[in-house]
Amino acid sequence: MDTLITTLYSIPVVGLVLQFVGYLIEVIPTISPFILQAATPIALAALCAVLCERSGVVNIGIEGIMISAAFVGWYAGVLAGPILGSSPSIAFGITPTLAFALLAAILAGVLISALHAWLSISVRADQIISGTIINIAAFGLTGYLNSLISRTSPVSPGSLSRFRPPDELVDIPVVGWIFNMLLNQGPIAMSLIFIVIVLQVLLFRSRWGLRTRAVGEHPKAADTVGIDVFRIRYLNVIVAGGLAALGGAYLSMEGTSSFQEGMTTGRGFIGLAAMIIGRWSPLGAFGAALLFASTTAVGQSMKIAPPEGDLGIMLDAIPGQFFDAIPYVVTIIVLAGVVGRTVPPAADGLPYQREGAT
Amino acid sequence: MTGKASVQNGASSPASRLSAAARRAWAIVAMPLISILLALVAGAFVMIVSLMLNGQPLDVGLVVRAYGALLEGSFGSTDAAVDSVVQSTPLILGGLAVGLAFKAGLFNIGAQGQFLLGALGAVAVGVALKGSPVPLAIAGALAAGSLAGALWGFIPGALKALSGAHEVVTTIMLNYIALGVVAWAVSGPLDTPVSLEPLTDDVGNAALPILIGRNGHAGIIVAFLAVAAVWWLLERTTIGFEIKTVGANPDAARYAGMHPRRMVALTMALAGALAGLAGTVVLLGVTRNMGVPYATTVGFDSIAVALLARSNPVGIVFSALLFGAMRAGAPLMSLRTNVPDQLIDVIQATILLFLVANVVIRRVLRLRGVEGSLGGTATITKSYGGEVTVR
Numbered sequence: 050m051d052t053l054i055t056t057l058y059s060i061p062v063v064g065l066v067l068q069f070v071g072y073l074i075e076v077i078p079t080i081s082p083f084i085l086q087a088a089t090p091i092a093l094a095a096l097c098a099v100l101c102e103r104s105g106v107v108n109i110g111i112e113g114i115m116i117s118a119a120f121v122g123w124y125a126g127v128l129a130g131p132i133l134g135s136s137p138s139i140a141f142g143i144t145p146t147l148a149f150a151l152l153a154a155i156l157a158g159v160l161i162s163a164l165h166a167w168l169s170i171s172v173r174a175d176q177i178i179s180g181t182i183i184n185i186a187a188f189g190l191t192g193y194l195n196s197l198i199s200r201t202s203p204v205s206p207g208s209l210s211r212f213r214p215p216d217e218l219v220d221i222p223v224v225g226w227i228f229n230m231l232l233n234q235g236p237i238a239m240s241l242i243f244i245v246i247v248l249q250v251l252l253f254r255s256r257w258g259l260r261t262r263a264v265g266e267h268p269k270a271a272d273t274v275g276i277d278v279f280r281i282r283y284l285n286v287i288v289a290g291g292l293a294a295l296g297g298a299y300l301s302m303e304g305t306s307s308f309q310e311g312m313t314t315g316r317g318f319i320g321l322a323a324m325i326i327g328r329w330s331p332l333g334a335f336g337a338a339l340l341f342a343s344t345t346a347v348g349q350s351m352k353i354a355p356p357e358g359d360l361g362i363m364l365d366a367i368p369g370q371f372f373d374a375i376p377y378v379v380t381i382i383v384l385a386g387v388v389g390r391t392v393p394p395a396a397d398g399l400p401y402q403r404e405g406a407t
Numbered sequence: 408m409t410g411k412a413s414v415q416n417g418a419s420s421p422a423s424r425l426s427a428a429a430r431r432a433w434a435i436v437a438m439p440l441i442s443i444l445l446a447l448v449a450g451a452f453v454m455i456v457s458l459m460l461n462g463q464p465l466d467v468g469l470v471v472r473a474y475g476a477l478l479e480g481s482f483g484s485t486d487a488a489v490d491s492v493v494q495s496t497p498l499i500l501g502g503l504a505v506g507l508a509f510k511a512g513l514f515n516i517g518a519q520g521q522f523l524l525g526a527l528g529a530v531a532v533g534v535a536l537k538g539s540p541v542p543l544a545i546a547g548a549l550a551a552g553s554l555a556g557a558l559w560g561f562i563p564g565a566l567k568a569l570s571g572a573h574e575v576v577t578t579i580m581l582n583y584i585a586l587g588v589v590a591w592a593v594s595g596p597l598d599t600p601v602s603l604e605p606l607t608d609d610v611g612n613a614a615l616p617i618l619i620g621r622n623g624h625a626g627i628i629v630a631f632l633a634v635a636a637v638w639w640l641l642e643r644t645t646i647g648f649e650i651k652t653v654g655a656n657p658d659a660a661r662y663a664g665m666h667p668r669r670m671v672a673l674t675m676a677l678a679g680a681l682a683g684l685a686g687t688v689v690l691l692g693v694t695r696n697m698g699v700p701y702a703t704t705v706g707f708d709s710i711a712v713a714l715l716a717r718s719n720p721v722g723i724v725f726s727a728l729l730f731g732a733m734r735a736g737a738p739l740m741s742l743r744t745n746v747p748d749q750l751i752d753v754i755q756a757t758i759l760l761f762l763v764a765n766v767v768i769r770r771v772l773r774l775r776g777v778e779g780s781l782g783g784t785a786t787i788t789k790s791y792g793g794e795v796t797v798r
């Protein structure tokens with residue numbers, strides 16, 4: 050077996066590809082929990098985008114909602130820490146402080162999303178401009194407040210901790226790593242799959258889902274049969290804001306235990322790309338987020354623990370910054386390859402106005 | 408402005424001509440001015456509330472002291488005023504980069520990345536030519552910077568033209584990739600062994616000469632030439648007419664025999680060149696070498712500059728001066744009153760919020776005959792949602 054592999058690996062060019070496949074097979078089980086963690090904020094951003102665009106509202110401000118939620122969650126924890134305390138909890142290290150902080154983060158996301166909803170649905174402003182301004186405002190305000198607060202050396206409220214699946218489950222050959230990926234997670238990452246499935250079912254099998262899609266495809270027809278276009282759009286954009294906020298809260302409360310300026314690093318926009326690649330469906334968006342997360346995880350793994358042999362020597366020559374840029378490069382390439390063959394909701398980005406109304 | 412307008416309309420009486428011109432001027436500048444005033448009020452509110460949250464006592468005088476220091480820092484002395492102009496220089500170029508793209512119905516959020524690549528191109532060639540004659544060194548570095556920026560703008564333009572990938576996502580991704588490219592180049596091939604931190608050599612003879620005051624470099628001339636060039640391109644050339652037609656309605660432009668795809672790629676490359684030039688003048692005129700990270704707020708300030716000026720090249724000069732002056736004055740404000748520099752970001756974003764909600768502001772304040780649109784941004788969301796395509 051080993052000699053066969055050595056022979057295969059030494060074939061020119063093809064051997065390198067085989068070495069890479071071998072590396073993936075070897076490394077993916079060990080980094081699998083990290084893949085789901087990297088996918089969580091991207092997938093939540095993508096789900097937010099799916100809900101918004103399916104009802105006909107383009108939301109570029111997801112990045113801003115995420116950074117705001119990340120900040121508010123962390124700061125609410127800092128403020129509430131001394132009052133609510135960190136009495137040990139039943140599971141996931143959820144203290145009263147962190148529960149309060151999570152609620153505050155989601156509330157912040159909902160409020161900002163409501164602003165975007167108002168600007169794009171009622172004011173009928175250009176939705177991409179409105180979203181961009183929300184991004185600029187969110188980065189400005191969180192940066193301002195963060196530099197103000199960091200002077201008082203705030204005490205971190207801690208973070209949500211990971212569940213440790215039993216070793217018997219993880220050690221099952223061949224499929225054990227999948228359990229490790231799904232269960233060796235904090236509460237937000239673990240609930241992601243549940244959220245994806247629920248949204249997928251609701252969007253395509255429920256009355257709300259049908260109405261959402263109708264409003265996004267043909268608001269006039271929906272209005273004619275008595276669906277309140279404005280109400281559905283407000284509802285979707287605001288609920289979606291809560292999802293993006295959960296993604297932001299993940300960054301400062303589960304992935305790390307502190308807030309850093311600009312810590313979303315484009316995940317809201319990668320989420321938008323995931324939505325397009327996933328063809329505006331929750332399940333597809335989740336799959337695309339997993340794809341982006343895998344490239345991130347494998348890239349980091351190649352940077353930190355490069356494979357042995359020729360491939361490793363080649364990768365060693367590539368500067369580390371290249372591996373950090375992988376998610377962005379992959380996003381552009383996949384987006385350019387997929388767009389054009391996908392069809393967005395017909396009324397995406399178009400404000401609705403009743404006939405005769407001013 | 409008013410005098411010129413009254414000369415052109417010979418028929419009516421001088422008084423009515425003057426009042427008509429004044430009404431026209433008011434219609435254009437009212438909304439931006441009101442937004443700026445409201446944003447300053449909102450900034451004051453943020454200042455007071457945030458400092459109270461931070462455990463300091465209620466202090467209304469703080470607002471006066473902070474804004475006073477901001478004003479003094481931007482116009483209080485000759486050096487301060489020159490510094491305001493220096494800070495405005497890249498914003499004029501960046502504002503043109505975003506504004507020109509708006510004219511073609513494109514949203515260039517990538518000015519940040521194009522700025523960085525421009526600075527990188529300028530430092531690479533500037534260092535290589537640092538011993539050459541001054542005009543050659545400067546010309547070479549300027550050309551390299553604008554070319555590098557043009558390349559970084561051309562990529563999303565070509566991607567949109569060929570595949571339809573929307574520039575709002577691709578330019579943001581390229582901003583992050585630009586950070587990586589700069590980090591690699593400055594810590595790798597361009598690094599000098601002299602310092603411990605990654606840092607390039609000085610650009611030597613490629614540095615822009617100081618013309619006025621302590622740091623008033625020649626880049627300001629480059630910026631004003633660019634304003635004239637963009638104005639000329641948009642108002643006096645066929646290409647400019649095509650750019651604006653494609654921006655207004657790509658489908659109509661195609662039926663008229665124009666080439667929306669070519670225009671999209673070309674406009675993004677030109678926009679990239681302008682943003683790259685912004686990075687070039689900062690590098691050659693201010694920092695003269697490059698470290699990591701090469702911190703800048705020019706990319707996002709440029710969006711604000713272009714939106715406030717409704718993408719008008721002359722308006723961009725004024726809005727760039729406003730934001731440049733704020734950036735120049737912010738350090739003194741921060742020093743005197745402990746209000747963080749980033750208050751400028753908050754004020755800037757609030758100005759934009761009021762502009763985007765202009766319908767509401769006009770209704771609440773009962774303003775009639777005031778222009779409210781952000782200008783040239785109509786097709787951006789439509790091309791995102793597939794309502795119009797550039798193909």
